[in-house]
Amino acid sequence: MTPIVFVALLFGAVPIALVLILTSIWYISESGNTVLFDSFMQQLFSGVENYGLLAIPLFMLTGELMNEGGMTSRLINAARVFVGGFRGGLAYINLLANMFMAAIIGSAASQIAVMSRAMVPAMEAEGYDKGFAAATTAAGGLLAPVIPPSMLFVIYGVLAQIPIGDMFLAGIIPGLILVAVFFAVITLIGLFKPMPKGTWMSFKEARSALLACLPAALIPAAIIGGILFGIATPTESAAVASMVAFLIGWLVYGEINPLKLGLLFARTARNASMVIFMIAAANVFGWVIIYEALPQKLAALITTITSDPFTFLLIVxxxxxxxxxxxxxxxALILVTPILLPIAMNDYNIDPFHFGVVMSLNLVLGLLTPPVGVGLYIASAMSGASAGQILRALWPFLLAVTGVLILLSYVPWLSTALL
Known part of the structure; x- marks a missing residue:
């Protein structure tokens, strides 16, 4: 009966955190193990008693401060210096700017919203099809969960009980591969569909754009550099990055008003609290799953199908x-990690960092695919292009991501080489 209740709540538009909690309560009542209620609240709160989770609101705050402080537009202008002169240059600029933003925001949905507002009107003004402009921007958003810092990596690191800093390192090579593949997709599209010719900046304009961007570039440097060189933990790096973003936006660019920070903090707190509550609910759900020995039962089923790790990853x-x-x-990450990770590690000897990269990239694809496709509808709302228009231009990028997923599944060291 419990699986029926879970499915009914899930497809009944009940918030996922409540689905997890209510299903857990139903299971305890139905199984007669009411003694579990004695430690129910303890399990709920222990789910958020993790220092690493502080990185989530801090990275969200950094993204908000960057948008408020005018750093996004300066990063986009800096990207123009490197690729703006190629045919289809603004499409390349879009992806390069998305790569810069992925090293700051860490959330695909937020990045798609921010970049759609900035890039789609600019591309349309230069003669690009609106659907293609929105599709390129939406595809660029897929870099956010792979290039560190990634909110999915933070959550996965907490759930898997592995170092979040190492999880960030695991995403660097896959993220760069994804950028290169997206560049190749735009080049191939340009062979069959003429794109507007770009223009190179003059030396004076390029120098001005790069100098204006330098303060903003300190933020990803603070995040990734601090983690890479062992100077700071991901949480400490996120705190430093948010402070740097505030000081640059206020003192250097003059676009942040300290008196209006209250609204920004409130918005960040609301968004972060939803994620943290889901993690707390997932801890209770995972506790019930372990009690029911679901991973062991599922492992027994899957191992009868295949003993090959690559085939297992294809099934996953x-x-x-x-x-x-x-x-x-x-x-979805919160829901499936407690079930699938023990099987991957214990039955197939798959590295948890490798598994986390594959899972995170796979799950974020759902942002751009119907029937839910939240990222697809965000790009549509921000750009004015219909979801159908975007989807028609998006399929080459989705095929490219699928190819990268298969490559990452087959070659584990692409995820573990920097560890």
Whole structure:
């Protein structure tokens, strides 16, 4: 009966955190193990008693401060220096700027919203098809969960009980591969569909754009450099980055008003609290799953199908692709990690960092695929292009991501080489 209750709540538009809590309560009542209620609240609160989770609101705050402080537009202008002169230059600029923003925001949905407002009107003004402009921007948002810092990596690190800093390192090479593949996709599209010719900046304009961007570039440097060189933990790096973003936006660019920070803090707190509550609910749900020995039962089933780790990952990728189409990526990660990670590690000897990279990239694909496709509808709302227009231009990028997923599944060291 419990699985029926879970599915009914999930497809009944009940918030995922409540789905997890209510299903857990139902299971305890139905199984007669009411003694579990004695430690129910303890399990709920222990889910958020993790220092690493502080990185989530701090990275969200950094993204908000960057948008408020005018750093996004300066990063986009700096990207123009490097690729603006190529045919289809603004499409390349879009992806390069998305790569810069992915090293700051860490959330695909937020990045798609921010970049759609900035890039789609600019591309349309230069003669690009609106659907293609929105699709390129939406595809660029897929870099956010792979290039560190990634909110999905923070959550996965907490759930898997592995160092979040190492999880960030695991995403660097896959993120760069994804950027290179997206550049190749735009080049191939340009062979069959003429794109507007770009213009190179003059030396004076390029120098001015790079100098204006330098303060903003301190933020990803503070985040990634601090973690890479062991100077700071991801949480400490996020705190430093948010402070740097505030000081640059206020003192250097003059676009942040300290008197209006209250609204920004409140917005960040609301967004972060939803994620933290889901993690607390997931801890209770995972506790019930372990008590019921669900991972062991599922492992016994899957190992009868295959003993090959790569085949197992292909099965997982297919299953997660379906899950990601129906459930938000963060919620899906919270839901499936306690079930699948023990099987991957214990039965197939798959490295947890490798598994985390594959899972995170797979689940975020659901942002851009119907029927839910939140990222697709965000790009549509921000750009004015219909979801159908965007989807028609998006399929080459989705195929490219699928190819990268298969490559990452087959070659584990792409995720673990820097560890």
């Amino acid at each position: 990728n297919l299953a997660l692709l379906i899950v990601g189409m129906l459930i938000d990526g963060i919620a």
